[in-house]
Amino acid sequence: MDTHDRKLFAQSLRQASEQHTGAALDAALDDLGWSDALAGDARDAVCLLFELQGAGNVTSSALQSVLAQALGVGPGVGVVLPPLGKWHSPGVLAGEQLLVQGLAMGALTGGLAVVWESKEPMVAVVPADDLNLRSLSGIDPALGLVHVTANLPLHAFSPAPANWPAAIATGRVALAYELIGACRSMLSLAREHALQRVQFGRPISGFQAVRHRLADSLLAIEAAQACADAAWDEPGTMGATVAKAVAGTTARTVGKHAQQVLGGMGYTTDHPLHQYVRRVLVLDQLLGAGSVLTREIGAELLRTRDVPEMLPL
């Protein structure tokens, strides 16, 4: 996409994400040709949409589409995600049976791709009717997560090899952008409140303790943004792991600061903050939480006793 096209596309996506969520947003994305954009220029499609999705606290099937493309299972198919906090493939072989345990979200009608470990990761698309699906409410009902289990005879499918690590990596980058979008909205809500709320005769934005919380939030967000943007320039999957780790940690930090600056207001459901606080807790855990991924990165450095070449000019 050239600069002009990118700007127009971003504007259209912004309008769609401000007006729609869930199935309606999926329909709007279809109209805008987002799937074609994903196939043609994944970077622009992912950066633009997921940051807007996070900023608007809306949902779509886009994460499924990103994973499906990386797995080569074609558009319109969902993907069974690993259980919360995990990133292993959600299928396990037990003799001739395929046991599935994981999560799903977004449109399910096109069937769900299940990945399992054999000699290499394999994928097969399973009709939704063959899976036990249970809607999850939990801390963030609006996210529409679905619990997935199944016990399926393997001979019913024609599996194909799948690049699960690549799918996890692109999914992590997409989630990093969604977390960053949510963080920018939380910071913006806290900033507006700090400028308007008067105590001791002046806006609380004048107090250094408040200003530094907001400054620390922006610092964390810009660090996460730089990592997410850099992930596209990294040859392996390490960049995606760092991007998700930093974005997840950042969301915890920004959520905490925003909640504190908003005081009692941010604790009510009259104020929109709580929706973001709920959302980032779940997004952080999807495909590996910030704290766990940070530990994984450290363990790998200790194992190799080296620091990989990073981000050449």
Place this chain on the structure above:
Amino acid sequence: MELAAFRSALDGWLDEHADELTPADPVELSGPAVLDAHMAQLAKVKNLAYGAGFMRWGWPERVGGLGGSSILRAYLGEALTGRGLVEPGVYCMTEVLAPTMIDYAPAGLAGAMVPRLLRGDETWCQGFSEPGTGSNLAALQCRAALTDGTWRVNGQKVWTSFAQYADRCILLTRTGAPDSAHRGITALFIDMDTPGITVRPLETMNGIPEFSEVFFDDVAVPAERTLGEVDQGWAIAMGLLPYERSTALWHRGAFLRQRLRELLTDVSDGQLAAEAVGTAFAQLYAFRARSRQTQYRMAAGETLAAETSIDKVLLATAEQSVFDLAAEGLPEQVLLDDDDVGQAWRTEYLYSRAATIYGGTGEIQRNVIARRLLDLGPDR
């Protein structure tokens, strides 16, 4: 010259001349002698790199450069500090002071002086802070008065890095009324051998006398040595700080990566928590990702400003994390050993404690972020 060509030519040259360029074995040196060795090494490396052309790329032709993008300078500094050929703290002064001269000095003065700095013939320093002027730079009081085409400078500076080695100084002086704050500051380019200047190095906790007090007693400076306009020196200070937070930080990041590698090589099994290692690496990675964008913005001719405070905080945070890890992972070296390896870890660990103090404290950077980037209005 494109970056790829520059990179391969430079890497080849550094490999080929490794014997000449590598510092002399620093065993038996301590305290001021370590800094003497760093300064001598810096002059040697700059001189060789200037002669081979590498130190000239990325600088304008009117100051002895060969032109080309500032990205070339970013890579040169990364290669020199990453290979341990120059100490990043002494190398960074070139990146901070030469751009300021190019932007603000009269053309003839910049053309005559900058090549001496690039070639390693001279050392320059930066006279900003004063005893009563740490975070509140605009309150500086070192006075300059113009009579018959000559400035007379009286007052004191402190925390002036490498002043005892310096041939020249970019000095901020009070030329307006004492309470004129940022409106009454003028920048001067001073010869450090002018009568009336006294330099007294400070003893610091890491044993390296990097910082000095500098006293000015009726020091005469020709009016032609004025940088920018009279009473407009604040713009120079504000223009210099983003340079301090762009290329120079990039070089320091490369040095930190190298030190983290050495730490991971030397640490014994089970000495470090994986979480702490991962955190330090992620901070260093985030700094590098951010600073890399800054290098390309600078190369594209963008004016750098308050947003570089983010780069500065990210680097200082990463630096303290890396050396916190070193103190945990290599306690023998950092705390006890008196050989050159132990001394290097110890001085660097102690220096990292100042990373959130020098060049604008962590608090001042956050004030800048709150005021300029978040537009939170005045804080009082």
